[in-house]
Amino acid sequence: MKKLIFLVLTVLIVACSDDDNTSEVVTCDESKIVGAWDNQNIFTGNGAPLDTWTFNSDETGLWHKEGLPNGEQGDANIPITWVVNGTVISINEVEDNGDEVFLADFNYSFSSNCDVMNLQADANTVGFPWIADSYNYDRR
Secondary structure (H helix, E strand, C coil), X not given: CHHHHHHHHHHHHHHXXXXXXXXXXXXXXXHHHCEEEEECCCECCCCCECEEEEECCCCEEEEEEECCCCCCCCEEEEEEEXXXXXXXXXXXXXXXXXXXXXXXXXXXXXXXXXXXXXXXXXXXXXXXXXXXXXXXXXXX
């Protein structure tokens, strides 16, 4: 009988012990996209990020680029609009006359702390400079 009581007490003590796992699950929803993001993979000759995306909360923004991976030169600030559908950011370029022209669809994901965003140009995005590549952007 003492063995049975000891067994029951042991099971109760083990079952009621605290869980030592204190890790927190971090979820990065689409609101985490808002902000400025610097390319951390490709830099210009002066050490600046090749490109930076700025996503405003009103779904407008700016794509700043200092050239392209294919060697094309030129500094540009391109006004954009953006919308999220699931894990895809669809981006339009806003022309001088206000018309919007499709620029790219990106599959996006975040690091666990939401401070690094990975952008992968969707395979259906024809003509985007670096379709096959995936780039990480640091939150500024």
